[in-house]
Amino acid sequence: xxxxxxxxxxxxxxxxxxxxxxxxxxxxxxxxxxxxxxxxxxxxxxxxxxxxxxxxxxxxxxxxxxxxxxxxxxxxxxxxxxxxxxxxxxxxxxxxxxxxxxxxxxxxxxxxxxxxxxxxxxxxxxxxxxxxxxxxxxxxxxxxxxxxxxxxxxxxxxxxxxxxxxxxxxxxxxxxxxxxxxxxxxxxxxxxxxxxxxxxxxxxxxxxxxxxxxxxxxxxxxxxxxxxxxxxxxxxxxxxxxxxxxxxxxxxxxxxxxxxxxxxxxxxxxxxxxxxxxxxxxxxxxxxxxxxxxxxxxxxxxxxxxxxxxxxxxxxx
Amino acid sequence: xxxxxxxxxxxxxxxxxxxxxxxxxxxxxxxxxxxxxxxxxxxxxxxxxxxxxxxxxxxxxxxxxxxxxxxxxxxxxxxxxxxxxxxxxxxxxxxxxxxxxxxxxxxxxxxxxxxxxxxxxxxxxxxxxxxxxxxxxxxxxxxxxxxxxxxxxxxxxxxxxxxxxxxxxxxxxxxxxxxxxxxxxxxxxxxxxxxxxxxxxxxxxxxxxxxxxxxxxxxxxxxxxxxxxxxxxxxxxxxxxxxxxxxxxxxxxxxxxxxxxxxxxxxxxxxxxxxxxxxxxxxxxxxxxxxxxxxxxxxxxxxxxxxxxxxxxxxxxxxxxxxxxxxxxxxxxxxxxxxxxxxxxxxxxxxxxxxxxxxxxxxxxxxxxxxxxxxxxxxxxxxxxxxxxxxxxxxxxxxxxxxxxxxxxxxxxxxxxxxxxxxxxxxxxxxxxxxxxxxx
Amino acid sequence: xxxxxxxxxxxxxxxxxxxxxxxxxxxxxxxxxxxxxxxxxxxxxxxxxxxxxxxxxxxxxxxxxxxxxxxxxxxxxxxxxxxxxxxxxxxxxxxxxxxxxxxxxxxxxxxxxxxxxxxxxxxxxxxxxxxxxxxxxxxxxxxxxxxxxxxxxxxxxxxxxxxxxxxxxxxxxxxxxxxxxxxxxxxxxxxxxxxx
Numbered sequence: 001x002x003x004x005x006x007x008x009x010x011x012x013x014x015x016x017x018x019x020x021x022x023x024x025x026x027x028x029x030x031x032x033x034x035x036x037x038x039x040x041x042x043x044x045x046x047x048x049x050x051x052x053x054x055x056x057x058x059x060x061x062x063x064x065x066x067x068x069x070x071x072x073x074x075x076x077x078x079x080x081x082x083x084x085x086x087x088x089x090x091x092x093x094x095x096x097x098x099x100x101x102x103x104x105x106x107x108x109x110x111x112x113x114x115x116x117x118x119x120x121x122x123x124x125x126x127x128x129x130x131x132x133x134x135x136x137x138x139x140x141x142x143x144x145x146x147x148x149x150x151x152x153x154x155x156x157x158x159x160x161x162x163x164x165x166x167x168x169x170x171x172x173x174x175x176x177x178x179x180x181x182x183x184x185x186x187x188x189x190x191x192x193x194x195x196x197x198x199x200x201x202x203x204x205x206x207x208x209x210x211x212x213x214x215x216x217x218x219x220x221x222x223x224x225x226x227x228x229x230x231x232x233x234x235x236x237x238x239x240x241x242x243x244x245x246x247x248x249x250x251x252x253x254x255x256x257x258x259x260x261x262x263x264x265x266x267x268x269x270x271x272x273x274x275x276x277x278x279x280x281x282x283x284x285x286x287x288x289x290x291x292x293x294x295x296x297x298x299x300x301x302x303x304x305x306x307x308x309x310x311x312x313x314x315x316x317x
Numbered sequence: 318x319x320x321x322x323x324x325x326x327x328x329x330x331x332x333x334x335x336x337x338x339x340x341x342x343x344x345x346x347x348x349x350x351x352x353x354x355x356x357x358x359x360x361x362x363x364x365x366x367x368x369x370x371x372x373x374x375x376x377x378x379x380x381x382x383x384x385x386x387x388x389x390x391x392x393x394x395x396x397x398x399x400x401x402x403x404x405x406x407x408x409x410x411x412x413x414x415x416x417x418x419x420x421x422x423x424x425x426x427x428x429x430x431x432x433x434x435x436x437x438x439x440x441x442x443x444x445x446x447x448x449x450x451x452x453x454x455x456x457x458x459x460x461x462x463x464x465x466x467x468x469x470x471x472x473x474x475x476x477x478x479x480x481x482x483x484x485x486x487x488x489x490x491x492x493x494x495x496x497x498x499x500x501x502x503x504x505x506x507x508x509x510x511x512x513x514x515x516x517x518x519x520x521x522x523x524x525x526x527x528x529x530x531x532x533x534x535x536x537x538x539x540x541x542x543x544x545x546x547x548x549x550x551x552x553x554x555x556x557x558x559x560x561x562x563x564x565x566x567x568x569x570x571x572x573x574x575x576x577x578x579x580x581x582x583x584x585x586x587x588x589x590x591x592x593x594x595x596x597x598x599x600x601x602x603x604x605x606x607x608x609x610x611x612x613x614x615x616x617x618x619x620x621x622x623x624x625x626x627x628x629x630x631x632x633x634x635x636x637x638x639x640x641x642x643x644x645x646x647x648x649x650x651x652x653x654x655x656x657x658x659x660x661x662x663x664x665x666x667x668x669x670x671x672x673x674x675x676x677x678x679x680x681x682x683x684x685x686x687x688x689x690x691x692x693x694x695x696x697x698x699x700x701x702x703x704x705x706x707x708x709x710x711x712x713x714x715x716x717x718x719x720x721x722x723x724x725x726x727x728x729x730x731x732x733x734x735x736x737x738x739x740x741x742x743x744x745x746x747x748x749x750x751x752x753x754x755x756x757x
Numbered sequence: 758x759x760x761x762x763x764x765x766x767x768x769x770x771x772x773x774x775x776x777x778x779x780x781x782x783x784x785x786x787x788x789x790x791x792x793x794x795x796x797x798x799x800x801x802x803x804x805x806x807x808x809x810x811x812x813x814x815x816x817x818x819x820x821x822x823x824x825x826x827x828x829x830x831x832x833x834x835x836x837x838x839x840x841x842x843x844x845x846x847x848x849x850x851x852x853x854x855x856x857x858x859x860x861x862x863x864x865x866x867x868x869x870x871x872x873x874x875x876x877x878x879x880x881x882x883x884x885x886x887x888x889x890x891x892x893x894x895x896x897x898x899x900x901x902x903x904x905x906x907x908x909x910x911x912x913x914x915x916x917x918x919x920x921x922x923x924x925x926x927x928x929x930x931x932x933x934x935x936x937x938x939x940x941x942x943x944x945x946x947x948x949x950x951x952x953x
Contacts, residue, residue: 021856021857022856022857024859025858026857028859029844032893034893034894037844038889039849088639109640110641111594112641115594115640129524130525130642131524131526132524164521167524193521195518199522299854302849302853
């Protein structure tokens with residue numbers, strides 16, 4: 001496996017399949033009475049969070065603990081000097097000196113995990129950077145999709161919302177395109193730039209035209225502060241044109257599903273009725289996050305290559 | 318003061334022979350002045366400098382240097398900037414007013430000018446601010462700065478563009494009366510706010526907010542219209558987009574008093590340098606797309622862009638070792654400009670060496686109205702650079718004379734190396750080494 | 758991407774392997790498994806509470822075969838499962854991650870007699886890992902061990918209760934068990950590892 005996970009660009013279809021297969025095996029463990037495995041005993045994982053995200057942090061924390069790794073949480077709250085970017089490199093060196101094996105980093109500045117990976121020996125896992133990427137979210141989404149649809153071939157996915165500033169959108173587009181799905185980006189023209197067509201996707205503003213075609217409607221969270229930037233007139237207009245309610249859901253074919261990375265703005269991008277409908281995979285997404293993050297930690301930290309690819313015929317697996 | 322005889326070099330003077338390739342000649346320097354230029358000069362009791370295989374050219378003139386003194390002497394002082402300039406082959410630098418305090422009064426510009434004279438390595442010509450504190454609201458003491466000992470010729474709020482069109486108009490009208498130059502950092506802040514790089518496919522992919530080309534072009538177009546309205550001389554700083562190059566081309570065709578400069582980083586790099594989120598490649602205006610880079614090269618080749626300027630902007634390690642979003646824009650350029658010009662413009666055949674030297678020396682001297690730079694002429698002060706146009710070297714920031722090391726060109730192999738610099742007849746750089754204290 | 762080396766599902770491939778001799782043929786394997794099946798029932802005094810659990814990869818089909826052998830002479834349908842011990846191995850840190858396979862344990866293990874089945878018993882480390890894996894799944898009354906081949910060279914104090922064949926080897930030799938379900942034939946081979 002790769003030393004760092006910074007972007008979905010790094011992962012081939014084969015890599016993604018390995019991660020999802022491994023997550024599948026680990027998913028079993030998460031449902032038995034004794035959920036802990038000894039695999040990463042003695043390894044240390046640091047959750048370095050420059051942005052508050054309790055959900056992602058506890059998912060990574062639990063994943064590491066289930067594999068018996070030691071976990072330290074380093075959260076820089078928004079008022080501290082650390083959050084202003086002072087001492088990012090100092091923090092990196094401190095963690096390095098403490099001998100952590102992996103740093104799970106969430107940062108408001110795009111590319112911060114890239115920079116971190118150049119400063120430390122530890123593995124760096126991007127847990128969301130600015131408007132850039134959120135690879136583990138994409139992997140858990142791919143897991144949920146594969147679990148539901150079995151494979152990605154000819155699967156049609158609409159990703160709806162604030163594409164320009166969404167790290168979830170970037171990672172999902174890359175992952176879905178790599179796995180062979182067909183992706184359409186939909187949203188207000190101010191949030192869905194035509195240049196995104198370079199990512200190998202379709203781009204449109206007309207959700208209603210797209211819905212009957214798709215197997216998955218993936219809704220992105222509408223950031224409240226984006227409205228104050230005059231990117232669209234009102235929440236009401238957003239909901240009317242790009243929100244998924246029961247009426248729109250009815251335009252989708254009966255086997256299609258709805259996804260959302262959370263947290264949701266019910267009544268804006270998704271109606272309460274749709275979020276709770278049997279066609280929603282939203283709860284699966286959350287549940288699968290743990291297994292996918294365990295899978296990644298296992299594959300990335302589960303060992304170091306010794307003398308290249310060691311044959312072990314004498315130790316039957 | 319010593320007498321020097323530079324022998325065996327090729328003298329290239331774009332001011333007298335803009336289309337030629339230079340001529341083999343010796344140059345005699347005495348009492349700070351060029352005494353003679355001739356095919357073969359024989360004289361005793363001189364310090365002889367063997368320039369065989371080297372080019373002897375007018376010292377370079379930088380229209381755009383940030384010196385950080387007063388205010389951030391931990392990043393660069395006037396002395397260290399002067400040393401970096403001399404090492405890069407420069408004999409004059411125009412310092413930007415965005416210091417702390419801002420160079421918006423006669424007292425500050427005279428202080429900068431005096432410190433430059435004290436350093437004695439290059440001519441330090443302070444630019445004055447257009448507005449008090451660069452706030453774009455109240456006019457700075459323009460007349461007093463122009464009439465001061467520093468004799469300020471170029472005024473700018475560089476680091477910021479003038480946002481208010483009426484302020485820009487009034488400043489141009491006022492400057493025209495002093496025969497001074499209005500220099501603009503073209504950037505509409507409402508469009509550029511929060512941007513960290515050029516806006517395009519790459520900024521979209523990297524998830525970084527971009528600065529659109531339109532933020533520059535809109536202000537360039539406004540200022541050209543105001544130059545037409547007021548008749549003031551307008552200089553556009555560090556232009557970076559194909560659109561701005563075209564605006565300047567049309568303004569010149571119309572006969573407007575408009576000049577422009579471009580930087581080595583804008584003709585060398587594109588936004589691809591940001592792929593790894595390297596804060597060293599963060600600069601304002603941002604590195605643009607390949608089509609923009611090519612347009613800047615073409616603009617320099619056809620003379621639309623008059624000058625190559627460094628926008629030398631020193632920043633400390635602490636400031637650049639941050640997340641890209643927090644790191645300040647800017648890079649140092651005085652010690653790499655000549656080599657990048659030769660490597661990126663002359664070697665690929667976009668400009669002749671003479672044209673390149675015209676953009677680095679003669680043209681910027683003309684913009685500033687300097688008669689003692691940009692030419693090698695008997696009877697004039699000897700402001701001369703001697704360099705090896707074919708010497709390859711690898712850029713190593715630890716060897717910079719500048720106090721700051723923020724360059725995106727670290728480790729790059731380039732061609733063209735300064736051997737000697739003479740400032741007003743003083744031998745300030747000897748075999749590539751700056752002689753600090755050589756003054757007087 | 759630095760240090761890219763993708764983990765491969767199903768464990769890493771063995772290095773070059775030069776066969777020196779075949780020590781068991783299909784018929785030998787069948788007889789050995791049949792004998793183990795009888796011994797298990799005999800020792801357990803019947804089939805009550807017995808559960809067979811094969812260690813992935815090749816222990817799993819062997820466990821199934823022992824179960825069906827017991828079914829053929831006792832008429833009792835014994836539960837048979839498969840255990841992936843990868844996540845419990847003590848060499849994960851040394852050898853890097855391997856692909857995982859499903860663990861399928863057919864019954865509640867509490868109070869049962871679990872017969873672990875593996876193809877080759879060597880250092881004992883795989884069995885040690887299997888103990889931990891089993892004990893995280895439940896609390897068996899007893900754990901027994903059945904192996905097709907015991908080649909010696911133990912590194913832990915572990916012994917098998919049921920052995921198909923004791924095979925004295927030197928430590929630089931490699932013992933490979935082939936099973937029909939995975940390799941297309943039943944056989945036990947000895948060779949030299951060419952790449953080690």
